[in-house]
Amino acid sequence: MxxxxxxxxxxxxxxxxxxxxxxxxNRVGIKEIASKIDSPEYFLAKILQDLSRKGLISSVKGPxxxxxxxxxxxxxxxxxxxxxxxxxxxxxxxxxxxxHCSETNPCPLHHEFKKVRxxxxxxxxxxxxxxxxxxxxxxxxxxKKS
Amino acid sequence: MxxxxxxxxxxxxxxxxxxxxxxxxNRVGIKEIASKIDSPEYFLAKILQDLSRKGLISSVKGPxxxxxxxxxxxxxxxxxxxxxxxxxxxxxxxxxxxxHCSETNPCPLHHEFKKVRxxxxxxxxxxxxxxxxxxxxxxxxxxKKS
DNA sequence: ATAAATTAAGATAAAAAAGTCTTTTATTGT
DNA sequence: ACAATAAAAGACTTTTTTATCTTAATTTAT
Ligand code: FES
Ligand code: FES
Numbered sequence: 001m002x003x004x005x006x007x008x009x010x011x012x013x014x015x016x017x018x019x020x021x022x023x024x025x026n027r028v029g030i031k032e033i034a035s036k037i038d039s040p041e042y043f044l045a046k047i048l049q050d051l052s053r054k055g056l057i058s059s060v061k062g063p064x065x066x067x068x069x070x071x072x073x074x075x076x077x078x079x080x081x082x083x084x085x086x087x088x089x090x091x092x093x094x095x096x097x098x099x100h101c102s103e104t105n106p107c108p109l110h111h112e113f114k115k116v117r118x119x120x121x122x123x124x125x126x127x128x129x130x131x132x133x134x135x136x137x138x139x140x141x142x143x144k145k146s
Numbered sequence: 147m148x149x150x151x152x153x154x155x156x157x158x159x160x161x162x163x164x165x166x167x168x169x170x171x172n173r174v175g176i177k178e179i180a181s182k183i184d185s186p187e188y189f190l191a192k193i194l195q196d197l198s199r200k201g202l203i204s205s206v207k208g209p210x211x212x213x214x215x216x217x218x219x220x221x222x223x224x225x226x227x228x229x230x231x232x233x234x235x236x237x238x239x240x241x242x243x244x245x246h247c248s249e250t251n252p253c254p255l256h257h258e259f260k261k262v263r264x265x266x267x268x269x270x271x272x273x274x275x276x277x278x279x280x281x282x283x284x285x286x287x288x289x290k291k292s
Numbered sequence: 293a294t295a296a297a298t299t300a301a302g303a304t305a306a307a308a309a310a311g312t313c314t315t316t317t318a319t320t321g322t
Numbered sequence: 323a324c325a326a327t328a329a330a331a332g333a334c335t336t337t338t339t340t341a342t343c344t345t346a347a348t349t350t351a352t
Contacts, residue, residue, distance in 0.1 A: 001150065001151050001154075001232050001233075001235060001236065002235055002236070002239050002240075002241065002243065003149055003236070003241055003262070004147070004241065004242075004243075005147050005339075005340095006243065006339080006340065007339080007340075008147075009242050009243030010243070012242055012255075013242055013243065013253075016254055029297095029298070029299090030298080030299075031298095040340080040341055040342080041341095041342090042341065042342050042343070043340065043341050043342075045299075045300085046300095046301095046341090048299090049299075049300060049301080052299085052300090053300095059298090059299060059300090060298085060299080060348085060349070060350095061297080061298050061299045061300080061347075061348040061349050061350090062296085062297055062298055062299080062348060062349025062350045062351090063296065063297045063298070063349070063350045063351065064297085064298090064349090064350070064351095065297075065298050065299065065348085065349065065350080066298075066299085067299085078255075086147050087147075089147060089148055090147065090148070090149070093148050094148075095148070095149055095150065096150075096155050096158050096159055096289075097148065097150075097152065097155030097156070097159065097291065098288065098290070098291055098292075099291050099292045100292075105288045106287055106288065107159075107287060107288060107289065108162055108273070108277075108278045108281070108282075108287050108289075109158075109224075109269065109273065110287070112268075112269040112272075112273065113269065115265055115269070116149070116262065116265045116266050116269060119261055119262045119265050120262050122258075123255065123258040123259065123261070123262060126258075127254070127255065127258065131254070132254045135254070136254075141252055141253060141254050141256070142244065142251045142252065142253060143242075143244075143253065143254075144244070145243065145244055145245050146244075146245045146246075151309075151310095152309080152310065153309075153310075175327095175328065175329085176328080176329075177328095186310080186311055186312080187311095187312090188311065188312050188313070189310065189311050189312080191329075191330085192310095192311090192330095192331095194329090195329075195330060195331080198329085198330085199330095205328090205329060205330090206318085206319070206320095206328085206329080207317075207318045207319050207320090207327080207328050207329045207330080208318060208319025208320045208321090208326085208327055208328055208329080209319070209320045209321065209326065209327045209328070210319090210320070210321090210327085210328090211318090211319065211320080211327075211328050211329065212328075212329080213329085
């Protein structure tokens, strides 16, 4: 098991890909996205529909349609995507599964786990959706599974 | 979704509980453990059977039987439990779901995610199974879900 | 207007994770 | 030896996650 659900992994990869295409002035179709990030096409379609309904990405139907991201939305933190897909448990849940993480009734891992959560929160907050376009363009970083 | 599977959460809570009972010189039955850590009894039984087969905890059948942890095993890092239950993906997997985390073909989150993974590894390595007996005894920390 | 393209929505399906119940096996105390 | 106790093992069910397919609704270009 990873830190994020598969759904969320696909969502993050797709959003980065859409962002970098948007910068180059294009809308991208579901087929292209799925192939470029190595994800099951129909499943990804569902995920993007959901993000679209929630206003995190945009889409247009018809010829030359596809997905893109509004200028303003490119500055959103990646945390917004994670929250939309996986909820906020990762940001404030207890590492050992207690119903509530609490300072007064902590689990054995509480003290150390807090650092982990803070690190995750930090990572997802400082990272913006539109941040990696350059590196994605020149192949310095990768979104393909293998 | 949390960082660990529910199975793993139950396993960790149970192992801490068994450890603290072992220190007080007792074996504990599945029923007591399940009730003390708020987990489904039969499901936990499966988990402990597995840990027992793998030698991470010990058990004896029959009257006055139950689960306990060998002296030496009390010093194992919690990481051993996590690995036994959830595998090692959490220690070296890619945060965005790429098949292999790699320095030469990194995902966008690689640099930051490495810190998260290291923090998790650190937490699970420095924490030993038998470490919290005092705090568990005096109720300073909790294993009960609610 | 019509046809083509493309996302949205709805309905299933398959796989994995979580949870439950029943039967068997081993151990202990009498 | 026997009965009682408790874990081990096996079979099964339910729920959640992941994945696929089909039909509908929009948009664009001709
Ligand atoms: S109580 Fe478990 S992480 Fe805070
Ligand atoms: S490549 Fe994704 S975390 Fe290293």
